[in-house]
Amino acid sequence: MYDVIIVGGGVAAFTAALFTGRRGLKVLVIGKDIGGQANYTDTIENFPGLPAVGGYELVSSIRSQAEKWGSEYLEAEVTRIKSTETGFVVTAYGSQYKSKTVILAFGKTPRDLGVPGEDELKGRGVSFCATCDAPLYKGKTVAVAGVGDVSLDAILLCSKYSKKVYALSKTDRLQGHPGLVKAISRKTNVELVPFIQIQEVVGTTQLEKLKLHDLATGQQRDLPIHGLFVELGYVVNADFVKDLVQLDDQSQIVVGADQSTNMPGIFAAGDVTNRHYKQAAISAGEAATAALACYDYLARLEGRFGLTSDWTQIKRVK
Ligand SMILES: Cc1cc2nc3c(=O)[nH]c(=O)nc-3n(C[C@H](O)[C@H](O)[C@H](O)COP(=O)(O)OP(=O)(O)OC[C@H]3O[C@@H](n4cnc5c(N)ncnc54)[C@H](O)[C@@H]3O)c2cc1C
Known part of the structure; x- marks a missing residue:
């Protein structure tokens, strides 16, 4: 006792x-x-x-x-x-x-996306902490899914290490502190992917791609990446x-x-x-x-x- x-x-x-x-x-x-x-x-x-x-x-x-x-x-x-x-x-x-x-x-604890494949690939390409893991993706292609300043921070940090950073957004723009949005717009290796929702995280032993749903056209497509940073805050x-x-x-x-x-x-x-x-x-x-x-x-x-x-x-x- x-x-x-x-x-x-x-x-x-x-x-x-x-x-x-x-x-x-x-x-x-x-x-x-x-x-x-x-x-x-x-x-x-x-x-x-x-x-x-x-x-x-x-x-x-x-x-x-x-x-x-x-x-x-x-x-x-x-x-x-x-x-x-x-x-x-x-x-x-x-x-x-x-x-x-x-x-x-x-x-x-960090908030999940709640999509298939996410749990299985945690620590194997899916990260909840850009501050901790961004340097691991030096020269690679990554995507950042998130909201607010914390996700903008993650995009900026990843852009220092990764060859290409996809900034996934459910709307037509990135939202958050104007200074951060402006700093991201100057980065040549960051590409905004607008009107996007992640449907599935795919990989066998390591993350390989995301299955995306285009909210504007209703179409689906794959996005091959090495790393996904989920920055949705904490619960x-x-x-x-x-x-x-x-x-x-x-x-x-x-x-x-x-x-x-x-x-x-x-x-x-x-x-x-x-x-x-x-x-x-x-x-x-x-x-x-x-x-x-x-x-x-x-x-x-x-x-x-x-x-x-x-x-x-x-x-x-x-
Ligand atoms: C990116 C980032 C930067 C930060 N920077 C600063 C800073 O500069 N200065 C500052 O003062 N604060 C900072 N913070 C905030 C600070 O880290 C937190 O306020 C503090 O760590 C909270 O401590 P805690 O022990 O209350 O909870 P947590 O740190 O959340 O610890 C909770 C613990 O409980 C464990 N746990 C959860 N569920 C269970 C369960 N069911 N069974 C057993 N264990 C469980 C978790 O694994 C974890 O070990 C930062 C936070 C983040 C995310």
């Missing part, structure tokens, strides 16, 4: 592990990977105290710090959390783990907890000031919550709060003294 199981493998999960571990709790972190979204960026320049740090490097370092305080880590996907009389049963890859409390810190995949905790209309977990959810014993932190701003430092802050609130919850449950915040001792000075 763990005191707390933390679901996630990013900044929030390992920060929560650090703070709960330092309070002497028995902690298990279950995450699909180490790093989360921080892996999608080369350098984070706004994490306090670290002028420039790699995303993976940052999360790995928080993980080491947490493990010094005894937290365990299991690489697996959590598919179910069940509330019981004594706490919670967390299912990951068919095995069950018991805990008194849970901290949900499973962040956001919260909270289906597995939708019957357990309250979600908002974007599937984000609704939390109170102390990061508690509507289910006693379950807390949430980081990009997965309904707080408006999403940054690594904010995820870390929310996770520290969730961890201390979790400790307090267990202390109350077990009849011990909880934490006293320093500021409650300070008298108001006029």
